[in-house]
């Protein structure tokens with residue numbers, strides 16, 4: 001069966017035939033993770049139907065005859081190249097998470113033994129996370145993830161600052177967690193400067209310096225960009241912030257586990273990370289708050305996390321985050337070079353095989369796992385769907401707003417014309433990816449690009 005036939009078969013699967021099951025891809029196999037639910041049609045032998053089953057290890061298309069006998073038509077393996085969106089929980093993290101969920105259920109504020117055990121485990125997780133960051137464990141605040149960390153860093157500092165200073169500097173390529181926190185501040189009467197970004201995907205520190213005002217409170221910049229992977233000049237921004245007596249918050253969500261972090265050596269005041277970007281579950285993250293930094297809570301309740309974040313701590317989540325941090329630190333160097341080699345292979349393969357392509361943000365320092373490539377004459381969304389049907393998960397970086405697909409604000413901010421921004425794809429690699437998968441991805445991308453370009457009026461016009 002060729003891909004076009006497969007696509008048409010998959011398209012003919014009605015929504016009710018599509019079942020979501022969880023099965024891990026081979027390299028990430030974990031016990032008890034296979035809840036495969038094959039044969040939804042077999043349970044309804046009265047009809048003849050097609051069943052399309054999606055799971056993380058692959059897509060299975062089966063047909064069932066009137067007697068209820070299921071026949072496998074095709075199985076498409078699934079390869080995941082969207083690790084900047086999220087990562088699967090790693091088996092080694094599950095090994096500590098499952099017992100923690102079962103046994104470490106005490107409230108870390110309780111004085112009985114259940115509470116004390118939870119507290120000890122929470123503090124171990126705090127030490128492990130601090131090691132990844134290069135901080136003192138007492139500077140680590142557990143919270144629900146990157147968005148909350150960014151909100152707390154920005155709103156928690158500005159709202160608690162003397163009213164005379166009411167100005168913040170950030171950049172146009174930040175994640176919505178930062179941009180929308182700044183927009184909220186604007187609604188509260190704070191002025192915000194959004195510095196531009198060059199076509200290289202890197203913020204110019206001189207633009208930050210030029211945006212300083214006597215009333216500036218905070219500079220907020222990402223460490224690594226989620227769409228391009230470009231690494232920002234944090235060292236230079238620290239120098240600018242220090243000289244001006246301004247706080248510096250760094251959104252390190254896309255840096256943690258990918259490049260070395262040392263908040264002390266960097267000299268930043270606040271640093272956000274999120275567990276689900278480095279193989280811990282969703283719903284847990286931390287904000288590093290340098291000793292002496294004034295950050296008030298943005299939610300109100302109990303006296304947890306040194307009065308910075310109320311709410312009973314998510315101890316199993318923190319335990320998982322601590323374990324993920326320890327593994328990330330241990331594997332940092334080996335994974336860095338392995339992923340960089342795979343990423344370079346992917347880029348070389350695509351650029352060599354497919355005309356009218358190029359790398360967005362090429363030439364700048366980048367996280368080793370990320371590449372963002374434009375395919376002129378194509379629609380990124382169509383490529384994402386076509387590749388998904390072939391079993392590959394990638395991202396276009398576009399956002400759906402009011403029913404329309406908007407090109408990525410990051411790609412527009414680096415000066416890409418709208419058409420090229422819409423024709424771009426992000427590939428973000430991770431632990432499960434291998435050379436064979438990268439080669440298969442190159443073939444799939446080449447096939448999809450050529451099929452879709454045949455249908456593209458813009459491509460025919462420009463070719």
Ligand code: PLP
Pocket residue numbers: 084085144145146147148150175177222224225226251253254274275276285
């Ligand atoms: N900051 C950056 C740079 C991100 O890439 C993300 C998530 O994609 C976030 C913040 C938000 O993190 P979370 O999904 O944990 O809320």
